[in-house]
Every structure is written in structure tokens, then in C-alpha cells.
Amino acid sequence: MTSFRDRYGRWALVAGASEGLGASFAECLAEQGLDLVLIARRESLLDDLADRLRERYGVEVRPLAMDLASPDLAGALAGVTSDLDLGVLVYNAAFVPVGRFVDADADALERAVDVNVRAPVVMLHTLLPGLERRGRGAVILMSSLAGLQGTARVAAYAATKAFNTVLGEGLWQELREQGIDVVACCAGAIPTPGDKRSGKGRVPGMLDPDAVARRTLDALGKGPRFVPGWVNRLFAVLLTRLLPRKAAIRLMAGNTGDRRNPRCRCRSRPRRSQRASWSRPRRSRRAPWGRPRRSRRGRPPQRGRGLKRHSWRRQRRMRRRTR
Numbered sequence: 430m431t432s433f434r435d436r437y438g439r440w441a442l443v444a445g446a447s448e449g450l451g452a453s454f455a456e457c458l459a460e461q462g463l464d465l466v467l468i469a470r471r472e473s474l475l476d477d478l479a480d481r482l483r484e485r486y487g488v489e490v491r492p493l494a495m496d497l498a499s500p501d502l503a504g505a506l507a508g509v510t511s512d513l514d515l516g517v518l519v520y521n522a523a524f525v526p527v528g529r530f531v532d533a534d535a536d537a538l539e540r541a542v543d544v545n546v547r548a549p550v551v552m553l554h555t556l557l558p559g560l561e562r563r564g565r566g567a568v569i570l571m572s573s574l575a576g577l578q579g580t581a582r583v584a585a586y587a588a589t590k591a592f593n594t595v596l597g598e599g600l601w602q603e604l605r606e607q608g609i610d611v612v613a614c615c616a617g618a619i620p621t622p623g624d625k626r627s628g629k630g631r632v633p634g635m636l637d638p639d640a641v642a643r644r645t646l647d648a649l650g651k652g653p654r655f656v657p658g659w660v661n662r663l664f665a666v667l668l669t670r671l672l673p674r675k676a677a678i679r680l681m682a683g684n685t686g687d688r689r690n691p692r693c694r695c696r697s698r699p700r701r702s703q704r705a706s707w708s709r710p711r712r713s714r715r716a717p718w719g720r721p722r723r724s725r726r727g728r729p730p731q732r733g734r735g736l737k738r739h740s741w742r743r744q745r746r747m748r749r750r751t752r
Contacts, residue, residue: 438516445522545589
């Protein structure tokens with residue numbers, strides 16, 4: 430059986446590898462015997478991870494502390510990988526501006542586009558020609574279930590993840606004939622260090638970072654999109670195939686804590702009792718025997734055209750008189 434290193438190459442690059450899921454990808458790849466290039470913004474965490482992987486697995490690790498939103502990302506990537514037999518590319522970095530879109534800071538929205546959209550495009554455009562010349566390789570783009578539809582309070586993040594999913598599917602078709610496996614991983618909730626510090630509990634379908642990393646690596650070569658966990662796969666089928674688009678958006682809004690959508694109901698629309706009287710005329714309700722029926726709120730209906738109708742007995746008497 431061909432080993433992971435013989436199948437794809439000696440070196441792997443992991444972007445966003447300081448902690449959480451990125452660190453799990455780095456450890457799984459080091460366990461397979463691959464040397465690593467680790468890119469992240471926080472240098473101290475990156476150095477600690479590199480020392481731990483060198484000591485535990487005996488692999489070579491090159492940490493590169495830089496901001497993935499930097500405009501000179503292409504030059505930095507080309508410089509650090511010019512002499513390497515690079516075979517695996519993992520883009521895990523993400524920036525998530527949380528809150529209403531109109532209240533978000535413009536700099537935060539631009540950073541989300543730079544980190545989640547521009548950086549993976551630049552990285553792949555810079556490094557994929559080398560993989561194509563070698564005739565083998567693998568690409569993993571981390572996406573999210575939030576990108577399968579619009580998601581309130583993380584609208585910009587969800588849009589960027591939708592971009593990553595579509596980009597991965599397109600590259601899967603373009604590069605499959607060149608021996609390069611591409612997969613876009615649409616993961617669900619993952620207990621990241623940030624979630625643990627905020628005190629958030631576990632939710633249905635939540636998987637540990639190590640499980641997500643291992644299952645995603647096993648999914649290489651099996652299709653363009655992968656959803657780890659059977660609960661998350663059922664949820665993805667529900668969102669994309671079974672529910673109407675509006676219902677899927679409201680369901681995700683309830684999961685992201687949109688207070689205007691408790692229990693997946695859209696509260697932005699006023700209640701029936703709060704609507705303007707001219708928006709929809711209320712029909713008068715009439716009992717079968719000709720007497721006005723009381724409404725559900727205990728008030729008699731408004732008098733209108735419905736009260737001019739007669740009971741069937743009176744209509745029969747009137748017909749007899751006209752004969």
C-alpha cells in the first residue's frame with residue numbers, strides 16, 4: 430500500500446497552523462512522515478508547535494510568522510518553498526466578523542475578504558504550478574456549513590466560505606487529470622480554543638479538531654466536497670435538498686444566535702395584530718345559520734358585505750314569494 434508521503438510528496442504547507450484545527454492538520458501530516466511549512470500570525474504559538482512536532486515525530490519544520498492578509502504573501506510563499514518538494518497544501522486560516530453586517534467595522538469586513546478569499550487564491554495561484562509540474566499533490570480548503578446558504582450575524586464569513594467551496598469544486602475538476610486531489614471540507618462546529626475561552630458548550634454534530642483533520646485527509650481523492658460527521662452530513666442534506674431556501678436561512682439564523690429569529694421564525698415581519706389595517710382587509714366570518722360568528726380574540730367581526738347574506742331558510746322563503 431502506497432504511503433501518504435509517497436503518494437503526494439515530502440513536504441506539506443499548512444496556513445493558519447498556530448492552534449486548533451490547523452495544529453491538528455500539522456500533527457496528522459507529521460504523523461504520516463511529512464515535513465512541514467507552518468504559517469500563522471502568532472510567532473510564539475507557531476514556534477511551540479514546531480518544537481513539539483520535531484521532538485515527537487522527528488520531522489523538519491519551517492515556521493513562517495506572517496499575516497496572511499499581507500499584500501506580499503505571494504513573494505513570501507515563493508521564497509520559503511522554492512527549494513522544497515511541496516506536495517500538500519492546506520488552507521485553514523479564517524477571520525470571522527460576528528454581528529449585524531451594517532454594524533460591522535469596514536476594516537473587519539475587508540480583513541475577512543483578505544484572509545478568507547484573497548489569501549487562498551494567492552497561495553494556490555503561487556504554488557499550484559509546482560504541483561502540476563510534478564504531476565501529483567493534494568489541496569485542502571477549509572470551508573463551513575455556514576457557506577451552504579446565507580447566515581445571519583456572520584453574513585460576510587458565510588459568503589467567503591461559499592467562495593472557498595465553489596473554488597475547491599472547480600479546481601477538483603481542473604486538476605484531477607494532472608494527479609492533484611482537491612477537496613473542500615465543509616465542517617460544522619469545532620471546539621476551538623476561542624470557544625473554550627468564551628465558555629461555549631458543545632452542540633450536536635460537534636467534532637474534535639483531530640477527528641476533522643484525520644477524516645478530511647482520508648477524504649482526499651474521493652470527491653470535491655466533504656462534510657465530516659454523519660450528523661453534519663444529515664444537516665447539510667436538510668439545508669441544501671429538503672428545506673426551502675428561506676427555511677434553511679432561518680434555521681441557520683437560529684443557530685448563530687440571531688435574536689430576531691428565535692426558534693427559526695422570522696421576527697422581522699410584524700405579527701398579524703400589528704399590521705396596518707389597510708394591508709389586508711379582514712373578512713367577516715358568518716355562522717352557517719346566518720348569525721355573525723365571534724372571532725378568536727372574542728370580538729365580533731367588522732360589519733361588512735358578509736352580514737348581508739341570508740340563511741338558506743330565508744332564501745327559500747324569498748324564492749317562494751317571487752313565484
